[in-house]
Amino acid sequence: MSTTLFSLAFGVGTQNRQGAWLEVFYALPLLHPAAELVAAVAPLIGYSGGNQAIAIDTDRAAELAVALKGIDPAQSALLTRLAESHKPLVATLLAEDAALTSTPEAYLKLHLLSHRLVRPHGQNLAGIFPLLPNVAxxxxxxxxxxxxxxxxxxxxxxxxxxxxxxxxKFPKMTDYVVPSGVRIADSARIRLGAYIGEGTTVMHEGFVNFNAGTEGPGMIEGRVSAGVFVGKGSDLGGGCSTMGTLSGGGNIVISVGEGCLIGANAGIGIPLGDRNTVESGLYVTAGTKVNLLDEQGRLVKVVKARELAGQPDLLFRRNSQSGAVECKTHKSAIELNEALHAHN
CATH class of the missing domain: 3.30.60.70 (Trimeric LpxA-like enzymes)
Known part of the structure; x- marks a missing residue:
């Protein structure tokens, strides 16, 4: 048996009357735990390899606490507390970052995100929805x-x-994890599995889905959907301000660079480079046709928005007379066009 694991955690949770897991709380999940720790744990719980969620009782938790006292004092202290539990306990060990097979595994990977141990789309979450029961x-x-x-x-x-x-299917994050250095006006709007970076403020109407989040510092006043990761900001004392919708999906990560502003009721379906602005009310998808303008406001070329993905210093706006989506840049649009042509 290999002593190299992707993740390990000891949890306490809730089961229904049939013994099916509804949720699991992991106070101290580990990413790539020490081989010495794994070697001490495995024989005590009958772990022989692979990805497993193994039910343990309070006596076994107490044995684990003693075994880990000289190896990992924090995990030992946690197990000492778990040994006092009146709720079901579980040890979840993931040998590899593979598709999920159980509810305790799913909750462990959500905890890894909210504990900032992995970033959005930094692990395999395939199969998560059927494994998260819809509960009250x-x-x-x-x-x-x-x-x-x-x-x-x-x-x-x-x-x-x-x-x-x-x-x-998802609980609110703050019932499980409260990351350091954040402000959250309405905790019900942040799901477990959100990654909320140091220095992030989420205002009352802000929403952050699982497998999404912010590097921080930043200000979130709109919706950050799954697959979106907002970079560091520099706007008015600290934040990349998002007031609209940032939409990801599938296996695509929609990243947002530093110092960006996404206006009220606006949204994006492409990654943004640093210091981008999307005006209020404008939704820019990958296939949106965009009029590329030079510094004098003259049309240089019509491109699809995906061709501008990740470029810095862009302003996306809608022409109030023609309704066309336009893009201006602090650089000459001709220079940008040449750069895009060279890239392609």
Whole structure:
């Protein structure tokens, strides 16, 4: 058995009455754990290789705590606490970054993102949706939807209220991870699996999906969808300001460079280079036809927006008279056209 793993974590979670996992909380997930740690853990939990989520009891957690005391004090301390749990425990070991096969595996990879151990699209998340059960996220934690009516009645009979905050596959990130150095106005709008970099502020209407996020510092006032990673900013004291929609999808990462501004109700479907501006209300997709203008505002060439992907110092706007999408640059558009021609 190899002692080289992609990831390892000890978690506590929630199961329904049939013993199916609803969610898992990993306080200290590890990326590429030390071989010595893996060698100590494997025989105690019966791990023989591959990607596995292995249920453990409190006695086994206590044994692991002792075994890891001189190897990894932080993991040992965590296991000491887990040994006191009244909830089900799991040890999840990923030998390789492969497609997901269980709910504990899926939650581990979401934690790796929100703990900033991997960046968006930095790991294999294939098969994640079927493995994330749609559950009720309540004031008493995750509840299986089939068990919700009985739980609500039980609470009422005790004079209590079981409040349902959402019904979704993804919980909010801050119930699992609160990254350092961030401001989040409405935590319900940040899903577990979001990567929120140091110095990021997410305003009340900001939304960050799983497998998306910001390098920071930055200001998010709009939607950052899956596959989007917003780079460092330099706008007014720190931020790349996004007020519109940044849309990714499939295996495509939509990156946003430093110092960009995406206006209110605007959106992009292409990566942006540094210091790009997209005016309010404009949505630029890869196939959008763009009139490339020189510094005097004269038309040089009509290109598809994908040809401008990643270029710095661009302003995307819509002509108020013709409705055409236009692009100006601090450089001469002729120079940009030549650069694009040379690249192609």
């Amino acid at each position: 996220w309540t004031s008493q934690g995750a509840v299986d939807l089939g068990e919700l009516p009985a739980r609500q009645l039980e609470a009422r009979l005790k004079g209590e209220l079981l409040e349902v905050f959402s019904v979704d």
